[in-house]
Amino acid sequence: MTALLEARGVNKRFGAVVAAADIDISIAAGERVSLIGSNGAGKTTFVNMITGYLKPDEGRITLDGRDITPLAPRAITRLGVARSFQIPQLYGDLSVLDNMLVANACHDQALSFWQPARRASALDRADALLERFRLAEHRERRVAELPGGIRKLLDIAMALTAAPKLLLLDEPTSGVSAEEKFPMMETIMSALGQEAMTVLFVEHDMDIVERYASRVVAFYSGRIIADGVPGEALATDDVRRYVTGELLQE
């Protein structure tokens, strides 16, 4: 099984802070991988390096065998990578529908000076995605007025517009109240379920990780300290000590 995403020998420092140290990882198509670790462990840095926002000091990242390390975010997006953001990056002044249409237009290879943004094909795709994410009722509402949970879902729906091969979700349930987390994750996962997509999601809530991840990769101080199915990875001493806090650190 060829890897969809590979990172080899990736290192990144910010001055004295080690954000990534000898990261070696291989992710196959179709996997649902959860990245866990305490704050500052290196998860978001890793995601940023995959999406091209940061460049590693050393090492390579490849997508489908192609070296994406030096590419800009836009180029990487066009190769089939999409991401959502911890703080949703939306167009507050526009409606939910228009946000989806923006995603549609940006992804469109044939941008037009005269084709209306609100043409049938774009609307159909946007509406279909809004349905899957249970956002259809908010279609015409101005995004700035929407509550946090809806904004997170929209953020992810927009990322899906490009039908990516690899989807990166940065803390999809953060900032969402406890009783909303599971329903939200359900919505997201069932929406994704219909596509053959590889998903990496950064997550702090272990219940969610156990339920939705097929694989867990744990970070600490820029290193990967555990990598495996949730049942095993979450049971290792390292993870229990440095991530979940079940074991006290000496």
Add this chain to the structure above:
Amino acid sequence: MNEVFTILIDGLTYASWLFIVALGLTLVFGVLKILNIAHGSFYALGAYAAASFVGWGASMQWAPAYSLVAMLLAAVVVAAVVAPLTERGLLRFFYGRDEVLLVLVTYAMFLILEDVTKLVWGANPYYVSEPYSLFGNVHVGVQTWVGYDFALVALAVVVGLLVWWGLNRTRQGKVMLAVIHSAEIAASMGVNVSRVYMLAFSVGIFLAALGGAFTAPMISVQPGVSVGVIIVSFAVVIIGGLGSIEGAAVGALIVGLARSLAVHTAPVAELFSIYIVMAVVLMFRPEGLFQRTQARKI
């Protein structure tokens, strides 16, 4: 060789009043983050006020030397009257808004002040020529320069040093430096940011008016003076770097010399030499020579 000397001196004299004015502009930007299109209007107000004050002094038969005091007084009065009015009465309603929006507000101020000046002083030019001969003539080589021009250079140096000293050696100045770095953090440390804004704006206006007042003897004071001044001042602060004192000095020198060079060697370029330098700086080093602010670039 004579030619080079002439170019240098001409450039220096032009740079001196320009420095005083640009210093005010860059200070206001540094503290309040406002690029003030109306800065040239305050220059004009200073020039007009100087014309009036010097005129009154002359009509009361005061000795010509008092005209210098009159000009200084003019700048002080302009700053004392106009600064609070503008800052408290108008600008503070727009603090925190987009920087380009604030530029537009100052553009509106410029439009308003253009007509206010015309309404108060009329549309005919004023000539304040008495002070210009106060310092006699200076002979350098075969060239003769008016002593006043060199006095202006001296004034520029004094002003520059005073502002530098005020910012770096006084308590109020250091508080202002703190606000320049971050108004938010300064406020959370108990600094009365409003008062600092007021002070900075007043000093800025004073400097503009000072430049106007002391340049009045060299020009004809008439409507439209502000229009040329602001645009050259922009060039200076962009070249030198927004918010930087050294930048204002170096920028003024560069602009002064560029213009002087053009005037003497390639008159065709006189008008656009300054803006070519400005454009080139923006293209290659948009933060200016003495970086303070980041140019937002993709």
Add this chain to the structure above:
Amino acid sequence: MAAVMNSLPAKPSASALPAHGRTVALGVLAFAVLAVVGFFSPKWLTFLITMAAANGLVSLGIVCLMRGGVVPFGQGMVFAIGGYTAALMFNKLGFTDALGLPLAGGLVAVLIAAPFAPLLSRYRGIFFAMLTLALSMVTYGLLMKLDMLGGSDGFNVGRPTLLGQKLPDARVGYILYLVTLGVATVMGLLARVYFDSTRGLVTLAVRENELRVEYLGGSVRQAMAINFVLAAFCGGLGGALVVMSLGHIEPNFSFWTTSGEFVFVAILAGWQSVAAVFVASTVLEVVRSFSSAYFPNTWQLALGLFLLFVIRFLPKGIGSLWTKGSTK
């Protein structure tokens, strides 16, 4: 008229063509109404509206850029280039067609501005404004000093012809009025189509969140470079049209205060409605004309106060008064 000329219906249609069809119909209707009104109007009024329409085109270009989040302070440059192109072609090449001259003005403006587009597309905020300002002042300086271009006085331009026909004395003002309004209507409709297009929507997105645009696969720089070129075309078109009716061109066209007036109109109009741009331009012309005649020392004061009022209370411009919702 204004209300429909700018907003698409909130409910999406199966194809947007019927909606644009309606906009086109209303645009044509507006033109027809103005044509009739102009026929019976006094010369000063048709001249005023002609100037408003031609100047409005330049501000329309500014709106293209404002939709992307930047405010250019140097449209005087393309305005002057368009004007000088028309004037020089008329005087030196003997080309006098009232339709050809504006087109030439627009194209030459694009030719000269286009090399700067990739550079300018990387700037925002004050630095964008200052760079466009600098370029327009360089142009001004050149125009002032180059005697072969008329120097500081500029020069006069004779009466254009239309499709080979000489224009009779009595009707030349009205004919130029029709030509200018016609061009403005066509450009306004094209602008509306562009604003509603996929590229137009990406431009709006750039204004609000550039980062996300790139992460969605869009190119911010390409969008802004294109907007800059379009603004140059509009500016050049407007400049040529003004010169044809005014009969005179001078370096002041490129001075920063001229650019400032175009920005004023764009701010007054807002970027939601195309019609608002021309309405705002007319407001400026009216204020300018009447104030010059009756209160010569207060028209700038009036403009300044008006601008402050708009910035404070109508931050989205007068177009927001009749445009539904906050999209577009």
